[in-house]
Amino acid sequence: MQIVKQSALAFFLAVFTFTVSAHPHSFISLKTTLVTDGTQLSGLKMHWTMDEITSADLLYDAGNAKPGDEVWKKLAAEVMANVLGQHYFTEFWHNGQKVKFLNRPTEYGMSREGHQAVLTFVLPLAQPQPLAGQKYTFSTFDPSYYVDMSYAEDSDAQLPAELQKRCTLAVHTPKPSEETLNFAVSLDKADAPPEDMELGKQFAQQVTLQCQ
Secondary structure (H helix, E strand, O other): OEEOOHHHHHOOOOOOOOOOEOOOOEEEEEEEEEEEOOOEEEEEEEEEEEOHHHHHHHHHHHOOOOOOOHHHHHHHHHHHHHHHHOHHHEEEEEOOEEOOEOOOOOOEEEEEEOOEEEEEEEEEEEEEEEOOOOEEEEEEOOOOOOEEEEOOOHHHEEOOHHHOOOEEEEEEOOOOOHHHHHHHHHOEOOEEOOHHHOHHHHHOOEEEEEEO
């Protein structure tokens, strides 16, 4: 099997010193809100909460820094660079075609919530997309499934107030086959699935936006 790609591992900036088996090895809780002017969709506002073990090194480096301190800006820039290297770990689809993103986020930052590190950023679409009568889908996932990236609650994918009367958001959680589950369990920390298998995509939740 292939060694896990450094680009995917670098996103977490954490060195795990314990022995663990089975994918995934790390967990990120997602929250997403649409960025819109009411008629067009221009991006996704992301809120990623890392699990405590993944957060440990980041929070250690931050020390007792207060919100807005320079150390948070530096850590956010380092993590964001690796997120960009993986195309925001996100796919966005309209009418069977991938919607392109801008190469850089319009805003981003990092903070602490208890014992967990939180990355926030706005993922900008390359071109604003019309909402009226349109349907879109998007998913956020690590292709290698080294990291589980998921919504704890369906309500963690949120519509802004101005769209709530004419649009709906629905989160679909897939049910991978027993064969796929067993394969994921068989992978240890140094392993990665074949790229063409798209293992992470098979576990990825899909969010559907439908507007009148």
